[in-house]
Amino acid sequence: MxxxxxxxxxxxxxxxxxxxxxxxxxxxSKQMLEAHLNPDWEAASRRHSDIDCSVKWLSRLIPPGSRILDLGCGPGLYTKRLSEQGYNVTGLDFSRRSIAYAQEHDTRSRYIYQNYLELNYTEAFDSITLIYCDYGALTLSERKTLLSKVYRALKPGGLFIFDVFTQKTNWxxxxxxxxxxxxxxxxxxxxxxxxxxxxxxxxxxxxxxxxxxxxxxxxxxxxxxxxxVFTQETLADEVLLWGFQLDSVYNDSCGSPYTGGADTLCFVLRKAQLA
Ligand SMILES: C[S@@+](CC[C@H](N)C(=O)[O-])C[C@H]1O[C@@H](n2cnc3c(N)ncnc32)[C@H](O)[C@@H]1O
Known part of the structure; x- marks a missing residue:
């Protein structure tokens, strides 16, 4: 022992x-689901008031009627709200309990139980989101795999929107x-x-x-x-190798203007349009 x-x-x-x-x-997974669903507990998900704020911003950024894929969607806190805004939404997660909860509570979105490192779509989505700093939880080689799969899954001109922690976080x-x-x-x-x-x-x-x-x-x-943790520069160096263009940078996934002083950083990447 x-x-x-x-x-x-x-x-x-x-x-x-x-x-x-x-x-x-x-x-x-039961404890995790409880944490996701507690509106005031910033643990597995952000506070639900912040999620409302993110969805408001996303619906200004993403054209109406777009096909959106939310990676690591958890119990569907973003996907359900985005579907209610009229988007065609797919949520993907590898927690069976979260996917089951999402399917039960949101019949408008489509939910898939899958590891997003095994994503296998080609030009299927207008926008792909990965929210609550999950990008930084991946190893460098997993991040490379994810970026190449996201790039392939986006339609030309499509957006990849994701956030990361900076050193200003509780570090x-x-x-x-x-x-x-x-x-x-x-x-x-x-x-x-x-x-x-x-x-x-x-x-x-x-x-x-x-x-x-x-x-x-x-x-x-x-x-x-x-x-x-990333800075704007270290994140850009890593992600722009894949053919993405940096569309815009924000302090957070609510679209707050970038100052360089926040504990998160949110990138909006665009897949190049066809020439
Ligand atoms: C911190 S939670 C965030 C959930 C959701 N984005 C939110 O903010 O409410 C991370 C989620 O990503 C999922 N996840 C982590 N790695 C994954 C992977 N490789 N493939 C699919 N889902 C994954 C977990 O099951 C969990 O639901």
Whole structure:
């Protein structure tokens, strides 16, 4: 047991993936859905008032009647609102619980259970969104895969709208460890458990690994969540290689004007029109 614990609790290698994928874990996905649906809890989704604000902005940016694909749509908080605005909307997510909830509560949009890294469309959508900074949770090679698939899935002239965190976010830059006890269970596990948490920084403090190790009476679990922060320049260097043009940059996914001082950054990329 102790050797297993050592192996799970040691500093991970850069981009090491979780031993266990957690989006479809029965307990964790239930906690996650609760977090998405709490209108005032900025955790799995933004506050619902911010989501309203984003959808208002998106409906000014995206021409009426467009076909929109929302990647990592969760339980459909954006997709449902966009469908109500008259768009032809598809939501895609690899949490079965979130997709089931979305299908039950929004019959106008189409929902697909799929890993967006396996997206396989050609010139099918006018706009593709990826909201709440999920881009930065992907490894560099996953980001390359995603960008190439999004580029292919967009119609010429189509938009890819996504946000990322900047270093202005709550970014301590210092490796840290802490632990807590949950005698009645908690977010990560329904059983009584101890939770060992650590943050490690890499690549000049632009990449963070959040490591969570859960010890129950008879089990050990490890979850790793990665996050990369960007500046306008580092994001542009990475995404413009794919043939996209930078249409516009904002402070957030509500379309607030870009100042360079916000904790997020939102890019609107355009796929080139046919000559
Ligand atoms: C932080 S949540 C944001 C959900 C939604 N965009 C929102 O803001 O309400 C991230 C979502 O992306 C989904 N997700 C993460 N990686 C994914 C992948 N590779 N393919 C499909 N969905 C993914 C998760 O299941 C989760 O619902």
């Amino acid at each position: 102790i050797n297993h614990l050592f192996s799970l609790a040691r500093q991970p290698a850069l981009w090491q993936r979780s031993v266990e994928p957690f989006w479809n874990d029965g307990h964790i 301590s830059k210092q490796d840290s460890t802490s632990w807590r006890v949950y005698p009645d269970g908690g977010f990560w596990n329904a059983e009584p458990h101890v939770c060992l948490e650590a943050s490690y920084f890499f690549e000049g403090h632009t990449v963070e690994a959040r490591q969570t190790v859960i010890l129950t009476d008879h089990e050990l679990h490890q979850y790793l969540i990665w996050n990369t």
